[in-house]
Every structure is written in C-alpha cells, then in structure tokens.
Amino acid sequence: MFDFDGTLADSFGWFAATLREITPRYRLTPLDDAQLQALRGLEARAIMQRLGLAWWKLPLLTREMRRRMRDDIDGIVPFDGVDTLLASLKSQGMRIAIVTSNSPGNVRAVLGERTLAHVDALEGDVSIFGKKKRLAKTLKRLGCAPHDAVYVGDEIRDAQAAATLGVDFIGVGWGYARADALQAYTPHKMCADSHQLLAALSAR
Template identity: 45%
Template structure:
C-alpha cells in the first residue's frame, strides 16, 4: 500500500459546509466592509483560488484573520445545519480497518470539526491540526507528518481546493482531488493531482 497516512481537509471534503459558508461570507462582508458574493457567478467563483477571491472582493490580507475567526465562531452557532457528506462514515471506517492512518488539517476550529464528525469518527483519527490560517496549512501538515512518523511520499492529502493541492506539493505529499467540494474538479486537475475522486466511496478503495 503506497499511502500509509491520509490527511483530510474538512470543509468541502468531509463536511458539506458550503451552504452555511456562503451565508456567513455575506455576514462577514457586511461586518468587515468588503464585497458580498455574487451568487449568480458562483460557478465562476469555483474556478478561483483564495487569493483571487480576496482580490475580487477587495479583502485586504490584514483583515483575513479577523474574518476567519468571525466565521468559525458563527459556524459554531450553526452546527445543526452542517452534515458530513453521505458515505463519509463508511469510508473512514473502511480506511481505518485497512490499516491506513487518518489525520485532519483544517482552517475550521477543532470544536466545530469534532462536533460534526461525532465521537465514532473522531476516534478513527490519530492527529488533528485545526484553526489553520488561510495560508497557514503547511506548518500544520508538517507537524502531522512529524508526529505520525510517516514520510511525505507515503502520504496522501485529500482536499477540495487549489490551496490544498499547493500545500501537498510543498510538503512533498501526493494530492487527492475530490470532485464534490469548493473548487471545480476541472480547476483542480490543473494542479496535477496524484488521485482524483469523483465519489466518496472511491476513497475507501485507494490509500
């Protein structure tokens, strides 16, 4: 088995947080005075990376930590609206039974992540690194790799965004692109992922 460790992203990869995220984005726009989303252009937005979104909405970098903190806090108030994607429970259990080690790195808060996963799924993960800044996943991925004692070439990072692909490349890990998340799969293909997953069940077949 090539991949001994799988590091999952959370939002848009394991959990369907997009509907809540879109509403909170507009709340944050009103609070921190940047441009609201044009929901009619949502498909086009899914082809952009985080820096392009920031430029489009005129969000200065210095505001990003405040915005992220606000959105994590507001998401905690709406956890009853967030669900794991169908099939995630079974997929995680199968991977764990096959001996694949599971970790999670997210910009979301640990409390939001574990509340959504539930205790049975939480127990399947050996490492959590949450609360990453928008462009701060790489140090957390490296921390997971060091703690797990698994070489990057035996690690698969699974995510739904361009920034996940770039972090995987910087860390020396393979990237697995999912087709059901934020960025369009056609956009993620440009990052040359090692694996492409069109359905959640496919993740259980390949570590």
C-alpha cells in the first residue's frame, strides 16, 4: 500500500507555494524557508500547532488544497521510476493499493491510466488523521492480513497509522518529512530512491 503525495507524486514544492498563498485566508502563521523546512521534522499535530491551524479549519483547508491541486494538476508529476516500480511489484504477484488524503481524481490525473493499471485498490479523500481506518478498509477489501502488508509513505502520520494496525512501514527519503525524522518511526533503513524501495519490497 502506498501513500501518494511525496511518495509517488512530486508535490512538495507545489504544496509549499500553495500553503504560502492561503496563509492569509486561513490566518495561519507565516513561515520563512527555514521554518517551513523545520515543519518537515514534526508530526501532524505539531505541524498544525506551529501553523496556528485550528481543528475546525482543517477539513476546509484540506478540501481547498485538493481543489487547487486539481486546477494545477499539469504541474504535478510522478517521481522517476514509479511506473517501473509498480509494474515490477505486480509482476512478482503483489497486490497494490494507494491510500491517500488526496482525491482519486488527482491521483488518476497524475499517474495516468498505464500506471494505474498496476493498482488493485485506490482509497482517496482520506482525512488527515483517518489513515488507520482506511488502511484497515483496504486490507479487508484485498483480503490481506496486517502482518502480510506493508505501507510505504513519507510522513510520520503514515508510519503511525500503519503501526496501530500492525502493518509494516517503509519510509521514503524524498517526500514531505525529513528522512532523519521519519527514520525514528520505522525499523527499516530509509529508501533513497525507487531502486532501493523495489529491493526492500521484493525482499519481503
């Protein structure tokens, strides 16, 4: 099971720019480049606190970010090697799912039909703190026990959601969270590129 933004899709630059655009609208704390980078070492609740983001605003902001990405979708691309990675895993008999807070429409637009042909299940529009529930739903849908699954992600909340279900977690070092921060939440060595990730998943 894969996260999408920061794991399969190279969207952090877009996210950072868009966050700055909407900061006045949501009365968030303005961040300079150094402060924005510091956010990448925090878990989700701490990020909300640093931004001054009230809980009641979170669904509104999430929906707006999804809509803005849809409007800017031509500027979001998959990371190099994503199609080859998924195709290789599929050829090994693995079942593949994507579980993401982004919208299914955005996922389809970025990955394209050829890459999506390797995917058995797509769970989108997941709330920021709702990944545990949707990962469990995906496991049930695919008929897979937690100990037979792995979730690949780039954020601390991804690792936390997997851990609560007894699902193994592998972190990628090219996404939203800093690699050193995410490493603390997984026993596995962080993957630096798609080749390392393929090797780690194939060895399971």
